[in-house]
Amino acid sequence: MEDAIPRIELQDTPDGRVVAVRGAWTAADMTSKPAWDALTAQLQSLRRQDHAVRWNLAAMGKLDYLGAQVLWNHWGRHWPTQLQIEPSQRAMLETVAKFTASPPKAAPSDWTEPIALLGRRALGLVDHAKGLVRMVGQLLLDILRLARHPQEGPWRDFSGHLYHIGATALPITALVGFLIGVVLAYLTSQQLRKFGADAFIVNILGISLIRELGPVLAAILIAGRSGSAITAQIGVMRVTEELDAMRVMGIARGFRLVLPRALALALVMPLISLWTTLAALLGGMLAADISMDVTPSFFIQSLPAAVKVANLTLATGKSIVFGLLIALVACHYGLRVEPNTESLGQGTTASVVTSITVVILVDALFAVLFKNVGI
Amino acid sequence: MADPVVEIRKLWTIFQSGDTKSVVHKELDLTVERGEVLSLVGGSGTGKTVLLRQMLGLETPTQGEITVLGKPAAELGKRGAARRVGMLFQHGALFSAFTVLENIAFPLRELRTLPGELSRDAAMVKLQMVGLGPEVADKMPSDLSGGMIKRVALARALIMDPPLLLLDEPTSGLDPESADGFCTLLRSLHKDMALTVVMVTHDLDTLFELSTRIAVLAEQKVIINDVPEKVVAFSHPFIQAFFLGERGQRAMALLKHSPGPN
Numbered sequence: 001m002e003d004a005i006p007r008i009e010l011q012d013t014p015d016g017r018v019v020a021v022r023g024a025w026t027a028a029d030m031t032s033k034p035a036w037d038a039l040t041a042q043l044q045s046l047r048r049q050d051h052a053v054r055w056n057l058a059a060m061g062k063l064d065y066l067g068a069q070v071l072w073n074h075w076g077r078h079w080p081t082q083l084q085i086e087p088s089q090r091a092m093l094e095t096v097a098k099f100t101a102s103p104p105k106a107a108p109s110d111w112t113e114p115i116a117l118l119g120r121r122a123l124g125l126v127d128h129a130k131g132l133v134r135m136v137g138q139l140l141l142d143i144l145r146l147a148r149h150p151q152e153g154p155w156r157d158f159s160g161h162l163y164h165i166g167a168t169a170l171p172i173t174a175l176v177g178f179l180i181g182v183v184l185a186y187l188t189s190q191q192l193r194k195f196g197a198d199a200f201i202v203n204i205l206g207i208s209l210i211r212e213l214g215p216v217l218a219a220i221l222i223a224g225r226s227g228s229a230i231t232a233q234i235g236v237m238r239v240t241e242e243l244d245a246m247r248v249m250g251i252a253r254g255f256r257l258v259l260p261r262a263l264a265l266a267l268v269m270p271l272i273s274l275w276t277t278l279a280a281l282l283g284g285m286l287a288a289d290i291s292m293d294v295t296p297s298f299f300i301q302s303l304p305a306a307v308k309v310a311n312l313t314l315a316t317g318k319s320i321v322f323g324l325l326i327a328l329v330a331c332h333y334g335l336r337v338e339p340n341t342e343s344l345g346q347g348t349t350a351s352v353v354t355s356i357t358v359v360i361l362v363d364a365l366f367a368v369l370f371k372n373v374g375i
Numbered sequence: 376m377a378d379p380v381v382e383i384r385k386l387w388t389i390f391q392s393g394d395t396k397s398v399v400h401k402e403l404d405l406t407v408e409r410g411e412v413l414s415l416v417g418g419s420g421t422g423k424t425v426l427l428r429q430m431l432g433l434e435t436p437t438q439g440e441i442t443v444l445g446k447p448a449a450e451l452g453k454r455g456a457a458r459r460v461g462m463l464f465q466h467g468a469l470f471s472a473f474t475v476l477e478n479i480a481f482p483l484r485e486l487r488t489l490p491g492e493l494s495r496d497a498a499m500v501k502l503q504m505v506g507l508g509p510e511v512a513d514k515m516p517s518d519l520s521g522g523m524i525k526r527v528a529l530a531r532a533l534i535m536d537p538p539l540l541l542l543d544e545p546t547s548g549l550d551p552e553s554a555d556g557f558c559t560l561l562r563s564l565h566k567d568m569a570l571t572v573v574m575v576t577h578d579l580d581t582l583f584e585l586s587t588r589i590a591v592l593a594e595q596k597v598i599i600n601d602v603p604e605k606v607v608a609f610s611h612p613f614i615q616a617f618f619l620g621e622r623g624q625r626a627m628a629l630l631k632h633s634p635g636p637n
Contacts, residue, residue: 027483027535028458036488064536064568065504066483069497091567099503100496340517342471 004029004061008042011056019046019053021060025067043074054082063089068096131336135328138254139262145255154260161264165226169272173221177276180217181209181283189291198292202299205284206307211374214277215315216363219322222265222272223355227330230261231351234334235344243335253335262327269323270316277315310374318366322359329355379442380539380571381407381430386439388422388429399425400436401595409538412565412572412585413600417592418613423575426592427541430573431462444539457482461532465543467524469516469531476502476512479531501530506560522553526560533564542574546581558584579618591617 006023023029030036046053057063072093077100085093146153188204234257237243246253281303288294333351337343388400399422407413415423428434429441432451441448444459451460469478480498483489502512505526516524525545532540545561546554558581565572565585576582582589583603590600593613599606607618 031458031483031486031488031535033488065500066497066536069493069500073493073496095504095567096500099500101499101503101509338517340471342517 005035006030006039006067008046010046015054017053018056020056021071023060024062025060025070026062026064027066029062030067030070039070043070047074053080054084055080056084057089058084058086060089063092065092065096068092069100072096072100128332131332132328135254135258135332139258139328142252142255142259146259154256157256157260158264161261162268164229165222165264166268166272169222169225169268170275172225173218173272173276174279176221177214177217177279178283180213181205181280181285182287184208184213184280185284185287186291189288193292198294199298199302201284201288201292201294202302203306205281205288206303207311207375209280209284210277210307211311211315212363212367214280215273215319215322216359217280218273218276219269219319219326219359219363220356221276222269222323223326223359224352226265227326227355228348228352230327230330231334231337231348232344234331235337235347238335238337239339239341239344241339257335258327258331261331262324265323265327266320267323269326270319273315273319273322308374314366314370314374318363321362321366325358325362326355329358378409379406380409380411380444381405381573382442383426383430384440384442386426386429386441387437388425389437398595400439403439403592403596405590405597405600407571407573409571410569412574412587414582414586414589415573415575415592416577416582416589416617418617421592421595423592424543427543427573427575430541431460457537458535459537459539461535461537461540463525463528463532463540463542463545465547467516467528469524469528471516473516474512475507475514475516475519475527478516478527479534481531482534498530498534501534502527504533504564505530506556521548522550522557525549525557529560529564533568536568538569538571540570540572542572542576544576544578545574546576546578551580554578554581555584561585 004024006025006029009020009022011018011020030039068089077097079097185201185205188201189198192198192201192204234243237246237257243253246256285296285299288299289296330351333347333354337347383403383405386400386403386405387398388403390397390399399420403426405426415426417423425434429436430443430448432443432448435449443451469475470481473481476495476498477484479501480494483494483497484491499509499512503509507523507526507530511519511523511527516527519527542561546557549557561572562585564570572585574581574585586603588600589603589606590597591606591609591611591614592598593611598611599609599614601609606614
């Protein structure tokens with residue numbers, strides 16, 4: 001439709017030059033790229049000419065608030081000296097004139113800001129540490145309470161978590177473990193063959209997988225999979241005020257939310273770790289058979305001699321600690337979520353990153369403390 | 376009367392869960408004329424919000440056709456929909472990652488033709504038109520009260536001056552004073568911006584305060600669509616219970632004072 005195109009026309013009348021505004025100055029008609037470009041070009045060229053022009057809006061098609069805004073900004077936020085206008089258009093322009101305001105300026109940046117930020121970060125870290133200590137203490141108290149009155153325990157929750165954290169994680173941990181075993185066996189076999197030390201593949205795979213990689217891999221997978229789920233579950237309970245509802249009913253959230261998750265993870269983690277290790281050993285054994293002709297029967301026979309039982313104990317102990325840490329970190333971040341969705345997303349991300357970091361830190365600590373055990 | 380903004384013809388909505396089918400709308404017809412404020416009322420489960428969502432193209436009816444501003448509703452979700460229809464969701468649906476001003480300017484910015492300064496100016500004007508001060512512009516949605524969220528959401532819905540505005544429970548969750556303020560605001564915007572409004576509401580005060588017409592949903596269809604006085608006089612068990620109960624009597628007093636169609 002020809003008449004809808006927003007435009008201005010210059011008319012020379014006996015009283016001087018008049019700018020006639022034509023077409024529909026509405027959001028719907030102005031905002032297409034060609035229309036907008038044509039209109040701004042016209043307004044630009046008008047601005048370069050003399051300022052004392054008369055405006056005539058009486059013949060225009062439609063005007064809405066966006067169109068009025070464009071006109072008002074073009075006039076430099078003043079009324080033009082001579083203006084022919086309909087009452088309804090004037091009302092609209094008056095509204096725009098009244099409400100056009102620059103958005104509040106952001107406070108100018110200050111040289112103390114970086115220092116204050118550092119301080120806030122440090123305090124935040126202290127706050128997290130405090131929260132974690134408090135949570136460990138609360139968990140111990142809850143375990144004591146459970147030991148005194150086992151029949152009061154949240155056993156149904158516990159078994160549900162066992163299934164969701166443990167049983168459903170079996171396929172993915174097995175797959176990842178198996179593939180890591182294959183990769184590790186292939187890579188080491190290349191090196192060992194150079195020295196003719198083929199038989200040592202059993203020692204290398206045995207020690208590295210059972211003592212180190214099995215537990216850590218399983219912990220990282222579970223941290224990503226269940227740690228995030230726990231934070232999100234508890235965080236959603238905060239957003240929907242379920243946590244507040246529990247508190248009002250006098251139900252201890254440590255006992256009902258943290259305890260079953262922590263216990264379930266402490267029980268599930270060593271089992272998943274063992275399962276991942278077995279899958280990785282299977283993968284390594286197959287790869288060793290294919291690439292180096294180390295037969296599975298030789299592999300299985302020499303494994304007990306290569307890896308002392310202490311390694312298995314260490315791995316199990318480590319896994320229990322990993323499980324507890326993942327649960328505590330996930331619950332900690334879940335309970336800190338603020339009742340809005342953005343905070344929920346941030347909390348979940350922070351929970352996964354922190355729990356994986358904590359797992360690797362603690363693993364390094366174990367490696368240093370137990371360097372003389374089992375090797 | 377030849378200029379319907381929304382036209383619904385022979386609409387069927389059937390929800391299927393497992394083996395049970397529930398028919399929500401059956402052969403439903405509804406027409407909304409330009410400039411009206413039409414309220415949809417009905418008991419819970421009569422599919423008022425579903426109908427609103429179907430008008431927006433968010434849900435597809437099982438059968439039948441819905442035309443909004445001369446085009447099928449299913450085409451609404453496309454680019455530039457904001458210049459045709461504005462929707463005020465029940466809980467505001469503000470983008471939590473943006474500030475208030477960014478939320479309001481978002482539909483304009485997404486066009487990518489207008490300069491940022493103009494979008495900001497237009498958003499500032501709309502922000503103040505819904506009765507909020509310029510100091511709110513930098514706040515995040517999580518820092519706002521329920522009434523402010525609704526106002527910001529309304530400003531966002533109106534940023535492109537759409538001819539049709541849909542409201543889902545505009546005053547739910549507001550205290551009576553803010554609800555009254557919001558009604559006044561809606562009424563003045565309706566007048567100033569030549570809007571057509573379709574709303575779902577349970578609040579009888581809002582209903583009589585704003586509506587020029589009321590459509591009652593019952594028995595899976597619109598049993599009556601007329602001016603408030605006639606709807607109240609219509610004889611149907613639902614209408615009797617809804618309007619002539621104790622709450623209804625109180626709100627009906629408003630009807631006598633309110634200017635009605637304006």
